[in-house]
Amino acid sequence: MNIALLGYGRMGKSIEAIALKRNHKISLKISDSDSIFDFSNTDVAIDFSIPSVAVSNIKKALDANIPVISGTTGWLAQYDEILDYCKAKNGTFLYASNFSLGVNIFFEINNRLSQLMSNLPEYSTEIEEIHHTKKLDAPSGTAITLAEQIIENTNYKNWTLEPAKSDEIHIEAKRIEDVPGTHEITYNSEIDSINIKHTAHSRQGFAMGAVIAAEWIKDKKGIFSMRDVLNIG
Incomplete structure (x- = not known):
């Protein structure tokens, strides 16, 4: 080809x-x-x-x-x-916001987990993404895809890079030298936390x-x- x-x-x-x-x-x-x-x-x-x-x-x-x-x-x-x-x-x-085969499996896990969490308002949701310093956009397309999946399945209305309102998902976008891509979703409550994370080791x-x-x-x-x-x- x-x-x-x-x-x-x-x-x-x-x-x-x-x-x-x-x-x-x-x-x-x-x-x-x-x-x-x-x-x-x-x-x-x-x-x-x-x-x-x-x-x-x-x-x-x-x-x-x-x-x-x-x-x-x-x-x-x-x-x-x-x-x-x-x-x-x-x-x-x-x-695709991300072509990694592992990330696309991660998307499916995120989609299912957000469905399970949709009726548990005691949990707040946050996303953290870390990429190399040469990445021009923030948040990453992958983080936006993850946020949009959660929004589709829950009562969240939007995502933001700023401090989040109750109906917003905060995305923390970090730029660190030579990091190919890390994405972590956290559900926090007073009782416990649930995390799912994907870490790329290379491009x-x-x-x-x-x-x-x-x-x-x-x-x-x-x-x-x-x-x-x-x-x-």
Whole structure:
């Protein structure tokens, strides 16, 4: 399979290394929005760029009828616009806030736990996420996904980085050198606490998940998620 890398930073390079080990080829490497997008001889595009160019990158791939895997966060105010654009182009798109296989299992655990906690108002909920200092957005897309799952299943109305009101989930976003990604959810009461936590040891898990998603989505049409890739639910 021939893969275009839209974004060639640390994640792009990690994806390249894993793709080559899995006998794929890299047909295109884009490091900035001014590069020439030549999608000839490309089967799938993987976007791990930056928020300011992600939408443009995705649209260019969809214009060329290339399936797109996107892991860039910080642009989701335009997510519905991309979904509409993909449908209009009869294209193929998969977005995930986190491609780690372990994190996607963690999402399922979080979803189920929040359902179990939904009728226990004596517990308050907090999320902590820690990433490397070069991560541009805060909170992380993964933390937002976790918060949105909890909100869907409980009486919480919103998440916030500020001190939380009773109907808000506080997200503590920390930036520490060389931390690939840690997410912890805590339910606190006067009697006890319940914690679930995922700790990434390297970027390899994110890169592997993105390549697996690209392998899965080739020759498919539509809008998908990692739940489809992993056949969850």
